[in-house]
Amino acid sequence: MSAEAFLQIRNVVKDFDGNRAVDNVSIDIAKGEVFALLGSSGCGKTTLLRMLAGFETPTSGTITLEGRDLAGLPPYARPMNMMFQSYALFPHLTVADNIAFGLKRDGLPAAEIAARVEAMLKLVQLGAYAKRKPHQLSGGQQQRVALARSLAKKPHLLLLDEPLGALDKKLREETQMELANIIEDVGVTCVMVTHDQEEAMTMASRIAVMSQGRFLQVGAPAEIYETPTSRFVADFIGNVNLMDGKLVEDEADHVIVDCGDLRHWVGHGITGTLGMAVTVAVRPEKIRIAAEPPEPEAGVPDAGFNRVQGTVKDMAYFGSFTVYHLQLASGRIVKISQGNTERQSATLTWGDSAWASWSPLSQVVLTQ
Amino acid sequence: MSALRRWLAGRAAVVGIPYVWLAVFFLLPFLVVAKISVSEMETTTFKDIVAWKDGAIAFSLNFGNYLLLVQDSLYFSTFVSSLKYAAVTTLLCLTIGYPFAYFMARARATLQPALLMLVMLPFWTSFLLRVYAWKALLTEHGLVAEAIEALGLDRALAALGLVPGAGQLMNTPFSLVLGMTYTYLPFMILPLYSNLAKMDLRLLEAASDLGATAWTAFWKITVPLSRAGIVAGAMLVFIPCVGEYVIPELLGGPQTQMIGRTLWDEFFSNNDWPMACAVAVTMVLLVIVPVAVFSRYQAEVQERRT
Numbered sequence: 001m002s003a004e005a006f007l008q009i010r011n012v013v014k015d016f017d018g019n020r021a022v023d024n025v026s027i028d029i030a031k032g033e034v035f036a037l038l039g040s041s042g043c044g045k046t047t048l049l050r051m052l053a054g055f056e057t058p059t060s061g062t063i064t065l066e067g068r069d070l071a072g073l074p075p076y077a078r079p080m081n082m083m084f085q086s087y088a089l090f091p092h093l094t095v096a097d098n099i100a101f102g103l104k105r106d107g108l109p110a111a112e113i114a115a116r117v118e119a120m121l122k123l124v125q126l127g128a129y130a131k132r133k134p135h136q137l138s139g140g141q142q143q144r145v146a147l148a149r150s151l152a153k154k155p156h157l158l159l160l161d162e163p164l165g166a167l168d169k170k171l172r173e174e175t176q177m178e179l180a181n182i183i184e185d186v187g188v189t190c191v192m193v194t195h196d197q198e199e200a201m202t203m204a205s206r207i208a209v210m211s212q213g214r215f216l217q218v219g220a221p222a223e224i225y226e227t228p229t230s231r232f233v234a235d236f237i238g239n240v241n242l243m244d245g246k247l248v249e250d251e252a253d254h255v256i257v258d259c260g261d262l263r264h265w266v267g268h269g270i271t272g273t274l275g276m277a278v279t280v281a282v283r284p285e286k287i288r289i290a291a292e293p294p295e296p297e298a299g300v301p302d303a304g305f306n307r308v309q310g311t312v313k314d315m316a317y318f319g320s321f322t323v324y325h326l327q328l329a330s331g332r333i334v335k336i337s338q339g340n341t342e343r344q345s346a347t348l349t350w351g352d353s354a355w356a357s358w359s360p361l362s363q364v365v366l367t368q
Numbered sequence: 369m370s371a372l373r374r375w376l377a378g379r380a381a382v383v384g385i386p387y388v389w390l391a392v393f394f395l396l397p398f399l400v401v402a403k404i405s406v407s408e409m410e411t412t413t414f415k416d417i418v419a420w421k422d423g424a425i426a427f428s429l430n431f432g433n434y435l436l437l438v439q440d441s442l443y444f445s446t447f448v449s450s451l452k453y454a455a456v457t458t459l460l461c462l463t464i465g466y467p468f469a470y471f472m473a474r475a476r477a478t479l480q481p482a483l484l485m486l487v488m489l490p491f492w493t494s495f496l497l498r499v500y501a502w503k504a505l506l507t508e509h510g511l512v513a514e515a516i517e518a519l520g521l522d523r524a525l526a527a528l529g530l531v532p533g534a535g536q537l538m539n540t541p542f543s544l545v546l547g548m549t550y551t552y553l554p555f556m557i558l559p560l561y562s563n564l565a566k567m568d569l570r571l572l573e574a575a576s577d578l579g580a581t582a583w584t585a586f587w588k589i590t591v592p593l594s595r596a597g598i599v600a601g602a603m604l605v606f607i608p609c610v611g612e613y614v615i616p617e618l619l620g621g622p623q624t625q626m627i628g629r630t631l632w633d634e635f636f637s638n639n640d641w642p643m644a645c646a647v648a649v650t651m652v653l654l655v656i657v658p659v660a661v662f663s664r665y666q667a668e669v670q671e672r673r674t
Contacts, residue, residue, distance in 0.1 A: 053577055054576075054577075055573055055576075074576070074581075075573070075576040075577050076576050076577070076578075076579045076580055076581055077579075081577055081578065082574075082577045084570055084573070084574055086568075086570055088568070088570040088571050088573065088574035089574075090571060090574070090575075090589060091571075091593070092592045092593055092595075101575070101578050101580075101588075102578035102579050105578060105579035105580050105584065106579060149578070150577075153578070153579070
């Protein structure tokens with residue numbers, strides 16, 4: 001960790017009545033980063049965000065922004081603004097007055113405030129709605145007003161609390177990109193809280209997966225997805241097949257994991273000892289399904305590895321892809337997701353016997 | 369079809385009952401009062417406005433009472449002083465009641481029912497008894513009077529012209545306003561409390577986040593958002609205060625002539641019913657104006673919510 005990080009969180013702990021909400025979290029966030037705190041409810045992510053904003057005081061630890069310790073600084077004196085999950089728009093003020101609220105507190109001249117409000121309205125494309133009251137706007141528009149209000153003061157750090165949480169699914173997808181674009185245009189450093197992994201993946205440059213007040217893994221979205229370091233992270237982010245097994249061969253260029261009903265040939269070494277219990281994680285989209293027994297995968301010595309037969313127990317058609325649940329003789333279910341790249345490509349159906357196979361580079365071996 | 373008709377009839381009944389109630393018990397008596405106010409006095413009783421005389425129906429509307437109300441400065445000043453005392457009481461109730469309601473609404477949730485109970489507790493004793501109690505408290509050597517004198521506040525009140533002299537607290541504008549403020553304070557606190565308790569506290573966090581100190585957030589967010597509560601409380605205090613009779617009678621003095629007492633005097637001392645009715649009609653009209661403003665404001669709020 002470099003000493004001159006933009007935002008430094010050092011050994012931050014927060015206790016509520018004896019319950020530890022945030023447990024010794026440390027992280028450096030660089031200028032311009034969009035950093036997501038991802039976790040299910042109660043994992044401490046919101047508490048951490050509220051400590052950044054100044055609504056909660058850390059029990060111990062320090063938070064430094066641009067080299068300045070934020071301890072003791074009330075929310076109104078911090079050079080950061082927050083977009084609230086509920087938006088918290090002032091119902092008695094117009095859209096323009098909501099956006100101007102923070103600027104007026106700074107005592108800026110009226111002309112400057114007006115110009116800034118106009119620029120913000122333009123940024124979120126709500127110019128025509130300046131005179132409306134919040135209740136006259138749709139959920140998506142309210143969300144944009146909230147964003148404009150939190151950006152109006154040109155905060156050094158933007159805090160987003162579940163920025164899309166209050167929108168319905170369709171609107172979410174549209175807004176997600178738009179929000180990401182605006183944040184990128186403005187170039188503001190951003191810490192966001194979300195329980196939605198998709199939201200975190202599309203918007204953030206780095207993600208911290210949180211559970212029980214701790215950071216389990218911090219990394220770029222692809223890193224978190226493709227190389228999770230723990231069962232929890234692998235399971236939390238996206239869909240995954242987790243197969244518990246034993247390390248039976250450990251070489252520099254490959255390892256073999258015996259899971260009982262199937263055997264994994266993993267095309268990379270791991271640090272472990274023979275016989276240790278491990279979990280192999282394979283993403284459903286990395287497994288191929290076929291009616292006929294497939295050729296052994298490239299890099300796998302023989303057909304005894306990375307290949308298994310079962311019957312299609314369940315299938316769900318999602319349009320662009322189909323999810324199959326292949327039941328093995330042992331009872332284990334293997335989830336497979338197959339892209340529908342050709343029309344009418346699905347030939348398998350319920351009860352069919354089918355083969356699943358995967359490449360020796362597709363697995364992640366988890367030791368915790 | 370008949371089901372629909374029955375449903376409509378049921379609806380009409382539900383909507384109609386309050387209207388019928390108001391028509392029978394407010395509008396009708398009011399019209400009677402209005403009628404009396406324009407009739408003429410005949411020694412001990414008043415004449416009907418429609419009379420059968422010499423084979424002709426004669427209508428006689430006598431607006432002399434209303435003319436007198438405008439011309440006689442006594443009536444005019446009575447109205448003004450009623451409005452003045454009601455306004456002062458309302459302001460005092462707001463000043464005392466707002467912080468009270470605010471801290472009640474922000475108190476621990478488990479504590480709030482008890483606090484609410486304490487506000488309503490005085491209602492368990494007769495209003496008349498409580499006003500009489502003030503008489504005993506404020507009279508010479510009364511508990512409160514002694515305390516005020518010990519603190520030297522009576523001299524300050526005298527300097528402000530609220531009491532005629534040090535040591536004379538009863539039957540003064542001071543005792544009147546004190547009694548009215550005491551009596552009507554709960555009517556200010558309750559609507560304010562219910563309004564403030566509903567407020568979304570995240571708005572204050574948002575204000576704080578945007579650079580507002582607690583004080584600024586209070587004036588810019590809390591107060592504007594509690595406007596409906598302020599208006600409701602003010603109306604509940606102001607309207608009954610204008611027509612208040614008992615408190616001015618028991619705690620007021622010669623300086624504090626109010627409409628309620630004038631009404632009483634006209635009815636029972638002067639036995640001049642038409643004049644009394646004219647005073648009553650004028651008072652109703654005076655009070656209806658703020659009520660109309662209030663209901664228009666409420667309608668606006670309603671519209672804003674939907």
